[in-house]
Amino acid sequence: KAGVTQTPRYLIKTRGQQVTLSCSPISGHRSVSWYQQTPGQGLQFLFEYFSETQRNKGNFPGRFSGRQFSNSRSEMNVSTLELGDSALYLCASSREQGDTQYFGPGTRLTVL
């Protein structure tokens, strides 16, 4: 079974731009969670989607948004990028909400 895939793997943007990251979960998994990882803050939970609905949300500003499609694929969007948004963005999928999470390789976003 293929694992969680994330595209793109690397991204360079400038301040003020917006970005969309994509995540394809493991086949049969219906829940997708997103995390931001930075050296200083560790792993920070962004949001979780299940059956196309946001079920849980972390403490991030409204510039961070996401959605999930009927095939369980998910995207997250960050608008008006700031330097502090530079991070590794990780996506994890699970069969159901609350089940064991399996991670993708991440998207490394650099904001200049």
Added chain:
Amino acid sequence: GEDVEQSLFLSVREGDSSVINCTYTDSSSTYLYWYKQEPGAGLQLLTYIFSNMDMKQDQRLTVLLNKKDKHLSLRIADTQTGDSAIYFCAEYAGNNRKLIWGLGTSLGVNP
């Protein structure tokens, strides 16, 4: 509130055992997890333990859970240089239905 704490660094010699410790606060935790992250990579699920278990062994990995003290440990036997990575402890907080993460323990293995 919910919190998971881990020591930030651990250094061992190749061939020795490594013990990585974690404490958590949520008494409603159902599952506790250990993940491994190598440089530049995502998180790899190593093992997990259900909260009604005391111990789980999987090849070189042994997980011990002391529910009374809310203490979780991961023992890696015969540690190899390939085990050098960051190890994350996480608890599933049933009340809020989300994973609570520690900051990770960076394991260095000296030849």
